[in-house]
Amino acid sequence: MAKAIYDKPRPKGLGKSKPLSSSQKSKAKAMASKGNRPYPNMVDNIRASKMEHGGEIPTMDARNRSQSYKEGGKVTPAWQRKEGKSESGGLNQKGRDSYNKKTGGNLKAPQPEGGSRKKSFCARMGGMKKKLTSKKTANDPDSRINKALRKWKC
Numbered sequence: 115m116a117k118a119i120y121d122k123p124r125p126k127g128l129g130k131s132k133p134l135s136s137s138q139k140s141k142a143k144a145m146a147s148k149g150n151r152p153y154p155n156m157v158d159n160i161r162a163s164k165m166e167h168g169g170e171i172p173t174m175d176a177r178n179r180s181q182s183y184k185e186g187g188k189v190t191p192a193w194q195r196k197e198g199k200s201e202s203g204g205l206n207q208k209g210r211d212s213y214n215k216k217t218g219g220n221l222k223a224p225q226p227e228g229g230s231r232k233k234s235f236c237a238r239m240g241g242m243k244k245k246l247t248s249k250k251t252a253n254d255p256d257s258r259i260n261k262a263l264r265k266w267k268c
Contacts, residue, residue, distance in 0.1 A: 138162040203261025226267040236268035
């Protein structure tokens with residue numbers, strides 16, 4: 115498990131820490147009271163120091179899709195959003211790349227023409243369709259599982 119930020123030593127390349135400005139302190143106090151945490155605390159001070167000129171925490175712009183943080187949490191990766199999913203079933207390249215980056219996995223494109231990956235996938239997904247889906251989902255041609263099975267030519 116990763117260490118908490120306050121358990122790690124300060125990186126040597128960052129130099130000496132700088133004090134918070136008065137506006138950053140007030141933001142940190144507001145975040146602490148909103149989260150029912152005592153102030154001063156390191157977490158709120160770090161978040162306040164990362165704010166641009168004492169303003170709001172930068173949020174994700176829907177047009178450029180850059181990874182950043184919202185007040186309530188992280189932006190979801192592409193493989194969990196529509197832009198990472200293929201219309202014909204499964205994930206597209208952007209979705210596979212984001213999944214591999216997030217989890218350290220090694221997802222590959224479908225192998226519909228044959229081979230050991232196709233046999234394994236068809237056996238596994240066929241069993242999932244039979245055991246883990248409702249009759250409505252199993253018979254729906256537009257369900258994600260049926261689209262994936264069609265794409266792999268199972």
